[in-house]
Each structure stands twice: as structure tokens, then as C-alpha cells.
Amino acid sequence: MRLDHQRTYSDDEIADVVVVGTGAGGAPLLASLAAHGLRVVALEAGDNTEPRDHTPDEMLAAQQINWMDDRLSGGADATAFGPNNSGRGVGGSMLHWGAFAPRPDARDLRLRGESGVGRDWPIAHAELTRWIEQVERFVGISGPERYPWDPSRRYEMPPVARNASSTAMLRGAEALGITATDGPVAVATRDRDQEHWGLRHACVNAGTCHQGCRTGAKVTMDTSYLPLAVARGAEIRAGAMVVDIETDARGRVSAVVYRRDGELRRQRTAALVLAAGGVETPRLLLHTGLANGSGQVGRNFLAHGATQVWGRYDEDMRAYRGYPSSIITEDLLRPSDADFAGGYLIQSLGVQPQTLATTLARGGGLRGAELMRWMRDYRHLAGVGINAECLPGDDNRLTLSDEIAADGLPRVRVDFSAGENEKRLRAHAIRTMVALVEAAGARETIVLDRTAHTIGTARMGSDPGDSVVDAEGRSWEVPNLWICDNSVFPSALAANPALTIMALSLRTADALRRSAGR
């Protein structure tokens, strides 16, 4: 995005707010604060890009827009980082997100009240929905005319084009009596003028959303909230990696220390928002020892179950064409025969070859002749995958290792093992998906295990004793420190997270602004 004409602040000026990270959590808040006249500076570790800088080539794309510095992954179901869940750049993980944008289900926000496990959200569903609608209006979402699980809902644009994997999922679902339809997708299906950025071209079905969208069709922060923020006077400093947080005698944040062009600098500020994502935010907090009186920083690490089932069809599916995950079903959010709490969404799947091979090897244990057989049948594959609830576990947490990474901070270690609830849910989901894919006409199926997203490591709550921030995202201990990204989620929710993160971002901005008297 254009940053050459932006307003700039000097390190010695005391910014009203410094925001660390420009992804789903940082960008809407930055725009909202700037629009209300606050003097805001965003520090972003990654580079600034234009949509046309992206390439469909998986290998180049991974190096350009992902967080590729090693994280250490432990536990029985070690999480894959890098291209699997971590972005880096002006726009954060939204540069490579899949743009699947379901709203969270009301029952998921009250999971504990309903089932006695997990956590309830300290926010009412109706209020969250109002913020979500505000995000949807600003960025533009496409979806079906009538949403079966919420008939009152309206989407601005018609659904994305269905590909061969979409029609296969619809066929299978119909045979099983499962309701499935075009999903809510954060992709412009018509040319759309985006205020302060320009014309976002309608989706051309390139299928490379995870490599970065070159048309501007996909909602990203660098084509929506960030240009708005800059137009309202915010500064975005790209290539600025925050490595330390300074506090004054009263324990309030006074400045952040960041590295840019190899040089350590200090930006003074009256308030700090951490929006560095579910891994880097707790890493900074653990490293500085801030805001962790509850001992909850790094705990409650949650990863959505994201198991996939692929089918081999006689037809030439070539499901890499088109938006990859256009079909949704919410029928399995509370299956009647469930022996677990919570539920899951199913989406249709197309995939790029390197991503598929990686998942076949890691999630399917394939190698050698079998790996080659599936890859040579690439044209004939189409899949479905879930996004599933995940409950906190005592051993599932993020800690700092003894090893120092290139950025000078200790490397994180994330331990994750699926608990009993995740295992039962997964078994149910596999049964459903295999039946669906077979009913769609696949000759052969394969189950690929995977988890997605980095959630819950600085959770919000109403009890300072067992949460890191309050319901508005403000630290219980450091009154001018706020957190606004995937780490504040009290529970995972079955819905994919980004839409909710953006909504919380606007909500936290509103609270911060009011606390600052604006």
C-alpha cells in the first residue's frame, strides 16, 4: 500500500497510541483511533507490499508473507507454524488468509454455560454481532442470498464462483441430508471501490488466496483498514520489530523499543496496543514480564481442529482453480449424536500442490510411492475440511525457550496435544466427511490431520485472577496496555477467527478511545 504520503511521527514525540502489528487485530483499531483524531503509530515487523507484488508461486510466496523464523513445537500434536498459520508484513496474516468469513455461533460464546467445559465469553453475542456487521459493511462480504442457519442475515455481494470441489461437496451433502450452501467469503465478487485505497477488482477465480491476492478482491488489511488509517493521520512503520517495552515508575508503559534497519530505536507513547498475533504477543509479554500477574500469559493455547478428507474422483477436478473453499455447512455445530462439547464447520477445499504434498506427508504420514501416487492424481482430487472447537488443556501452552532467535528474543515453544474432547470431535468429523466425500462419488479417500490458528494465549475474562485482559482488551495490571488479536479469545469458537478478531479490534478501539476521553 502507499505509505509515501503518510504523516510521520518522530521517536521522541509521545504518540497517543502505539500499535504493534497490522493484521486483523491491529488494522481496524488503528483506523478507528486515527479517525477519532488520536495520534497513532503502528510498528510492523514485516515489509510493505502491493497486491501486485504477490506471486502464485508457493515457494516465493511463503518467503515473502509468512513468519519463517523457527518456532519450537512440542506435544503429541505439534502445531505447524510458518505458512500454516503465521503471517508477517503490513497487513499481517490477512495477506495470506483464506477469507472464509463465517460469524461465530451464539452457542459457542456460552460453551461453558451450555456444557460445563471451555469458557464463556464476557461479551454478549448480540453486541459482538453489531461490531461484526460494521466490519462486514466496511470490507464487503459475499455470500448466499439466504443463509440457512440465520435467514435474517444479508450479504452485500453474490457468492464466489463454485469450482469442482464446491459441486462435489454440495452433491455429497445433499446425499447425506446435510444442508450446505455458498459460504460467507471476504472476497469482492464485483468490482468494489474501497475508500482511500481504490478499485478492488472482482475475484477472477485465480485460486491463490493463500499466496496473496493480486487483484485486491480478497479482503486484506492493506487494501481496507490500513489505507483508511493512513488517510486519517496514522503512521505505519514497516520493517519495525518491537523487542522491548519500557515502563515508568508507576508501572505504566512509556515507550517501546524496536529494531529497524539494524538499529535499535525507542518510540515514546501514552498507550500501547499489542496486536502481534497469538504467538508474538505472549512472547513479548513473557519476555518483558508485563501483565502476567494471573500467570495466564501463554496458557490456554488453542488450535482449531482442521482435519481434512480428500477424495480421488474419476473426473478431472483440478480444484486449484477458483476460490478454494466456497461451500459451508453449519449443520455440525451441535450434532445430535455428539459425544463431545461444541462442534465444527465443514468447508469445501481446493489446494495448491506444495501445500497438499506437505499435508499428505505431515497429516497423512505418506511418503515414497504412496505420496507420489496421490500427487500424480492431483488433478482428480477434491476435499472437505473442518474448523472445530478446541478446549483448553493444562499442558497446551506457550513458553519461552533458552534459545535466542535472530531477532534477539528467546524462541517460543508451543506445546499442543489434542484432549479427549478434540479426539471425539475429530472421530465424528472424520465419519461425517468420509461419508460425504464417498457420497459425492470419490473412488478413494484419505484423512489428513491438521490444526490451524493460534488462539487464546492472553485471554480476556471478567476475573483478573484467571485472565490477562478485561472484556474490552485492557490489561488488568498495566492500565495503558491493551491487547487486540487472536490471543484474547477466551475460547476457540468453531467459526474461523479473523472476522471476530476484526470486530473485537473495533470494539477495543472504542473502549480505548473513550478511556482517553476522545
Add this chain to the structure above:
Amino acid sequence: MARSVVERIATIAPARWMLLGHSMGGKIATVVAARTLRGETPLFGLAGVVLVASSPPSPEPMDEGRRLAMQGWAGAGAVSELHARSFVLADLADSDAADHDALPRPELDRATDDVHRANPEAWRAWLDRGSQEDWSVAVSGSDFKSPLPVPALILAGAADGDLDADAQRRLTAPHFAHAEVREIADAAHLIPIEQPAALAAEVRRFWRERAGLGPTVPSDFGRVLASARTTSRTRAALAARALADDPDYAPTVLDTEQLGRLRLLADHLVPQPGPAIDLAARVDAQLATGVGDGWRPADAPSDPEAYRRGLDALADWARIPDADARGEALDRLGDGDLEAWLEDAAVDLARQWLAHPATMALIGFDGVATGGDTGRQSGFAELRADRAESWEPLPDPAVSSPGVQPPGITNGASRSTTEAEA
């Protein structure tokens, strides 16, 4: 000049080709290669460059007096036959002998006639400007910072005055990451007419042992990569990956034995059909960049160290002579750390395999060609099963499962079954 060469190649559009340039043509070939490898030409499939008594990308070393004299020859029209003859003779080894026995009379006459017929403006332009232009930075950056990755064979006549093997090593070779400088005996500057057989043998050997190794990207797939549907950056990356691996690759992160074991392991983890890509060497090169995949198992060492340890642990395994027995032994290893690393290795090797455009063609993936540098992106208009758009390369029939029909006809473009089977 470079542009007309590019246009000519584009109309022929061979699947895999080498550029050969003599003298001034070598300078042009080098510039065309550089542009092609940067993805800036509508060409794909460049496999090698052969430079014969080539003028270097930098100003050609040339005696100033001789340069002025030669300019003068074409001052008032065509170069006279006398001057032409003396020019040719000066470029031959052993040029004192008037009845030069290394060069048969007809060849000598033809070479003389070629010079005599040369457009005098072009003759002067080369001497005034072309030979003096400095393309070094355009070819390989300042101080040869980014040498061209294409294999290059640089041939110098043993008796070439200004452009002998030493001069080529100094002036031309540093522009290439993999250059082989060879001397042609009994030749000076006009190697193609002085030693045609030796030249042909060198080119053939270079193709067979170096530039032509590994899989070929089929021409219809290459045509799509060369087209405006592919961005120049993507084309550049794919062009580099399509180049043959160096059979003498010297590993950076691994030692030679470890590399050998990784090659053996690659045959089991990612067994390739047809001519093989040296996946092991590519993984070593990737490890050397220090860019990993963003994570590693908590108790594992850094990627390079994990590879070294894993491959050392496979020393005994690698000595099993029989491939089938090796494969079975690999499946029985069963040790936790080693298993986890094998999974990493399988992923890294498979990604390298799939990153090669010949593999993309093999599995029928043309999703890298979804839009060019400018204008609206093209994407896909046809998303249905068993349908393809007219621009799409044909699938390899060997890959398609039995019973699958070739893509149907869409977008008004006809594609008959016989074509698909051809």
C-alpha cells in the same frame, strides 16, 4: 539486436533450448539470457549458453589503432574486398600464410564476402558503440553480484589475441554462476569456420553432460509460462528452477557423503518418474539460505544440524545394496526423532520436486499462470470438472486416470480428442 533475437526464438518456441553466440553474437546471447532469466522476455526453456570467442558484456578489449582503421574501412560505403580479406585473415590462427591451409578456400571466400556485404552502418555501429557498450551491470549486477544461474560453456580460440581463454575467464566467466571455459586448439577468433567439428563436439558434450540433464518442461506448458498470463517474477523463478542441476554440485550445509545419502533417501521418499531432478542438492542449497519453514520439533536441533544428524544415522542404512531392501529397512526404522526428521525431509524434498515446472506440467497444474504483470488478472473462467480453457496446456495422458475424458470444449475454442491424444 537482442530484441530481434528474442522475437525469433519466440516464434519457434522450442521446449528446451540453448543460446549460442559467436563474437558480437556472444554479447547479445548473454544479454538475451540475462533478460530471459529475469523473466523479462516472452521466452521459456533456456537451458544453456554457449559463447564462442565471445565479446564480453563489458567493452571489448580492442587495439585503438585497429578500431579506428576498421571504422575507416566502412567510412564511405561497404568494406572493400581487400579489407574484408585482411580482416578475416587477422582473425584466423596462423594468419601469415596467404594460402591458409587450415581453412579451405571456399570458406575463406565466403567469410570475406560476408564482411564485404555487411551493412556499413551496422559495421560502424558495432565498432563505435556495440563493442564499447557496458552491459555488465545489466547482466549480473555490480561486481558480478548476481551471476546468471544458467550453465555456460565459454569457448576461446587458443590463438585469439584479445579474447583468449585467460581474457574470457576474467571478462566473461564471472557473469555466470556455472561457467566452463575451454580452449579450442588451432583456432583464433573464427572458431566456427576454423574448427567446426571441434565446436560441434563441444556443444554436444555440453548438452549431454550438463545443460540438457533433468526433465524437460513440455513446450505447451512452457508457452503458457512464457505468455502474459504469467508474471515476470514467477517466470524468472520457474526459469531458474528449470535449469539442469550441476552434476558436480558441491554441498554447502552437508558434506559429500551426507549429500550422497540424501540422494539415496530422496529416491525412496520422493521417487521421481523419468529424468530426475537432484532434489538433495536443491534441499542443501535451500538449507544454506537459512530460510526454513517457520518451525521445528521442540527437541530437534536447527534444520541444518537435524539433516546432518539424520543422515549420519542413516550411514549403515545407505550401505544396504538392494533398493527394495533399503526401502523396507526405511519403513522399519521406527525411532521417534529420526522418524520426525524423515517427515521433514519428505516434505522438503517433495516441495522441491513440485517447485520444478516440469513437475507442475506432469501433475497438470497450471495455476501459476493466472495473470500477468499488468492489467486485469486472467484467473480462471472455467471451473467445472472435466473442462479446460483453450489456453491451458494439455494434460499428460499418462497421468490421467483411465476412463477420464480429455477436457471438453469451452470458450469457443475447439480442442478435438485427436489433438488431446496426439
